Amino acid sequence: MLDFFRFHLSSFVLELAFRGGSEIFAFSWQFWASTLGIVCGIVIIETIIAVLLWRRRPRGLWLAASFAIMIGLQVGAHAWHAWADANYDSRVTGITRHVPLYYGATAKRFMNKHGWVDQQKARDNQSAQGLAPSNQTGPLNYPIQPLQCSEPARKLNVLMIVIDGARWDMLDPRWMPNIYEFAQNNLTFEQHYSNGNATKPGIFTLFYSLPASYWDAFTASKKPPVTINRMQELGYQTKVLGSATLVSPAFDQNVFSSIKNLRLKTPGNHPWDRDRRITEDWLEFTEHELDPANPFFGFLFYAPPQPYGAGRLPCEIPALLGVR
Structure with missing residues (x-):
């Protein structure tokens, strides 16, 4: 599946595969078996090389102790960051993006699965803990200028129906006949561009109209978009429902950070x-x-x-994509 999307093996892909899991991708057992085999092979080869080097040039106990201390500090720092992230504590997660070449560990799903933390409860209680998102800009200068708008005489309802991974050319009577028919009698915007071809940048730019390179800054500050803030000021009732989890990518910490009682899963x-x-x-x-x-x-x-076919696509789609 990752080969089909032509994704490089990166932290983003690993986050989607292991944190998003089957809610985002549908992997076959052959894929997992081959992946496990490759990982085990790499570990075995590196272990053999390490043993040979150790026997050839033995080191003193001080070197082993130094490595143990360094590893212990690294594990402790990442564990602290993972715990803070799972409990929505931006006092810790908000500063890690300023550390060069540092990518803090996260383990929300793991901790929630083992009962170490209740994500839903932790998010709902963040206001009582004094860690709730604030309208103060802080280190993030957003918006640069406050909104200048008057209260409308008639407040219109807003309903966004978003299909993850649906390209613009899928709006075709062969693939989406009902949506296509609906579009023929309504406005269709054909000049809208996304900042990326993945869920994370797509949803981020849809709400913020900013490049997805600001993702870490908004996530650390838990700063919602001005559109949602404005609707909440006008007394809009909000309901956000996601088929996949809203914690990976962490939309619960940026786009929907100001929405109370947000269902994460x-x-x-x-x-x-x-x-x-x-x-x-x-x-x-x-x-x-x-x-x-x-x-x-x-x-x-x-x-x-894609997941509806358990990893398989209709026979017409590979031909359209030029894939054999």
Whole structure:
């Protein structure tokens, strides 16, 4: 799958594969077996080389102690950062981006899985802990100028339905007949460009209209976009539902950081189960929770079309892409 997307092996790809897991990609057992074999092979080769070098040039105990201390400090620093990140403590995570060549470890899903931290509870309690997102700019100068706008006479409802990984040329009667038919009778914006071809930069620039290189700064400051801030000031009711987790990428710490009671994970064993669930939850919200007297902002984030085929694509798509 990573080869199909032509992604290089990087921290971003590893985060998607291991933290996002099956909610973002659908990997076969052959893929995992080959990956495990390659990793084990590399570890064995490096171990053999290390043993040979050690026997040839033995070092003193002081060298072993130095390495042990260095490794211990590294593990401690990364563990501290991972714990702070899982508990939404920006006092720690907010300074790591200023350290050159440092990429702090994160382990939200691991800690949540083993019961070490409750992500939902930690996020909901951050206000009581004094760590909630603030409208103060702090070190991040955003926005450069405050919004200058008056309250509209009529507050319109805003509903964003986003399909992850759907390219512009998929709006075709062969692949999306219902959406295509809907588009024929409504406005279609064909000159909109994203800052990247992945989920992280795409959603970030959709809300901030800024390059995705600002991701770390906004995540560390937990600064939401001015559009969401403005709608909240106008009394909009908000409902954000994602098929995949909202913690990887960490949209819960930037784009949706100001939204209370944000559901971080949608129950379901398969992408189509979670897609159906967020649709049902949205209908439930509009029928029983929504106050008709106030406008609403809704964001429905559906899974990519690819996982529905468990890693396989319709026979027509490889031909269109020139893939054999």
